[in-house]
Amino acid sequence: MSVSLLAQNLHGSEIIKIAGEINELKRQGQNIANLTIGDFDSNIYPIPAELKQYIVEAYGNNQTNYPPADGMLDLRESVSAFLKSRYNLSYASNQVLISGGSRPLIYSIFLALVDPGDKVVFPAPSWNNNHYSDLTNAEAIIIPTRPEHNFMPTADEIAPHIKGATLLALCSPLNPTGTMFTKKDLEEICDLVIAENKTRKAGEKPLYILYDQIYSQLTFGSHQHYDPVSLRPELKDVVIFVDGASKCFASTGVRVGWGFGPAAIIDHMKAIIGHMGAWSPKAEQVAMAKFLKQDNKVNSYLGKFKQNIQNSLNTLYQGFQQLKAEGFNVDAIEPMGAIYLTVKVDYSGKTTPDGTVLKTATDINFYLIKEAKVAFVPFSAFGTGEEVNWFRASVGASTLQDIEQMIPRIKEALVKLK
Numbered sequence: 001m002s003v004s005l006l007a008q009n010l011h012g013s014e015i016i017k018i019a020g021e022i023n024e025l026k027r028q029g030q031n032i033a034n035l036t037i038g039d040f041d042s043n044i045y046p047i048p049a050e051l052k053q054y055i056v057e058a059y060g061n062n063q064t065n066y067p068p069a070d071g072m073l074d075l076r077e078s079v080s081a082f083l084k085s086r087y088n089l090s091y092a093s094n095q096v097l098i099s100g101g102s103r104p105l106i107y108s109i110f111l112a113l114v115d116p117g118d119k120v121v122f123p124a125p126s127w128n129n130n131h132y133s134d135l136t137n138a139e140a141i142i143i144p145t146r147p148e149h150n151f152m153p154t155a156d157e158i159a160p161h162i163k164g165a166t167l168l169a170l171c172s173p174l175n176p177t178g179t180m181f182t183k184k185d186l187e188e189i190c191d192l193v194i195a196e197n198k199t200r201k202a203g204e205k206p207l208y209i210l211y212d213q214i215y216s217q218l219t220f221g222s223h224q225h226y227d228p229v230s231l232r233p234e235l236k237d238v239v240i241f242v243d244g245a246s247k248c249f250a251s252t253g254v255r256v257g258w259g260f261g262p263a264a265i266i267d268h269m270k271a272i273i274g275h276m277g278a279w280s281p282k283a284e285q286v287a288m289a290k291f292l293k294q295d296n297k298v299n300s301y302l303g304k305f306k307q308n309i310q311n312s313l314n315t316l317y318q319g320f321q322q323l324k325a326e327g328f329n330v331d332a333i334e335p336m337g338a339i340y341l342t343v344k345v346d347y348s349g350k351t352t353p354d355g356t357v358l359k360t361a362t363d364i365n366f367y368l369i370k371e372a373k374v375a376f377v378p379f380s381a382f383g384t385g386e387e388v389n390w391f392r393a394s395v396g397a398s399t400l401q402d403i404e405q406m407i408p409r410i411k412e413a414l415v416k417l418k
Contacts, residue, residue, distance in 0.1 A: 033373060365377070
């Protein structure tokens with residue numbers, strides 16, 4: 001069957017492929033610790049009770065027709081106040097756009113700013129920038145990052161690639177790593193963008209920054225979230241933020257995302273999202289507007305939620321550090337933010353009990369699924385090469401007990417390799 005070139009060339013999700021393998025094993029009756037999906041088991045991490053109550057009330061009040069294309073005004077005003085109180089960012093309601101989660105926002109930023117052939121610069125690993133580049137026929141400029149720098153891109157790594165680029169896509173805390181920009185590193189990147197834009201002629205597109213901070217409320221210990229506009233206010237006209245409720249309130253299925261930035265760009269994104277029909281449901285918008293206004297309830301939920309996520313991340317991190325201390329070729333980067341831990345399982349070239357040689361990160365992952373009943377996502381699913389034996393571990397769908405029990409299984413599986 002003849003289909004478009006886009007359909008022929010668009011790569012499928014590696015995470016979905018892994019999920020297929022897990023589901024097949026579950027169908028066979030096996031219990032797999034699934035640390036692949038960037039989601040929550042709602043029985044372990046339910047949404048805030050007040051938010052649930054407000055959603056039910058909104059449906060009871062028949063809030064079921066189309067919302068405004070840019071989102072309910074009450075919600076946009078609540079988001080505006082939330083941004084001011086949480087980040088000291090000043091964005092009026094007409095600079096805020098509501099959508100059904102963050103994905104439509106990211107896609108609409110690409111569609112609003114990027115023409116076919118335009119350069120889009122982003123690090124690897126990172127989430128879905130390669131796919132959005134494919135969807136817009138952009139020239140994807142992928143910047144490899146290093147574990148020594150927590151897989152976060154640096155200004156020195158970005159600098160050779162931004163001449164003439166249209167979009168620099170950044171995320172902090174980063175999906176898939178759970179690592180974050182330091183103040184100094186983000187300042188240096190901001191200064192790089194400012195300097196580049198000073199070289200652009202009148203009428204020429206500036207270099208824009210897509211800044212995804214969907215995990216910014218989930219930071220741990222001394223790690224602090226930074227954003228480009230707070231550090232360099234002169235960038236306000238070229239930074240478009242992606243944010244929302246999906247991660248910080250464990251409400252991925254509630255589908256309330258918000259983007260914010262220059263009003264002219266937000267207006268174009270509104271038209272694009274309107275044509276996609278990618279609105280957030282009206283009842284959920286009404287409920288979220290009410291919930292965001294209640295700081296005490298927001299803080300109470302976040303306090304408990306963050307502590308539980310951090311406990312799971314720390315347990316997994318300490319487990320990997322113990323395996324490393326015992327001589328296993330594994331490692332992990334300290335939890336900083338989000339719901340992810342970056343782990344290394346470097347066993348390429350080893351042979352399994354059935355005689356199979358593990359050649360790639362994907363091979364290692366599927367070996368762990370079958371032998372340790374643990375599933376991660378290799379960084380190759382986020383744009384790196386298959387030779388990179390680092391993985392994303394997502395703790396949102398596992399209990400603390402699940403995580404404690406998986407470490408001995410991983411150890412047992414690694415002992416079997418020769």
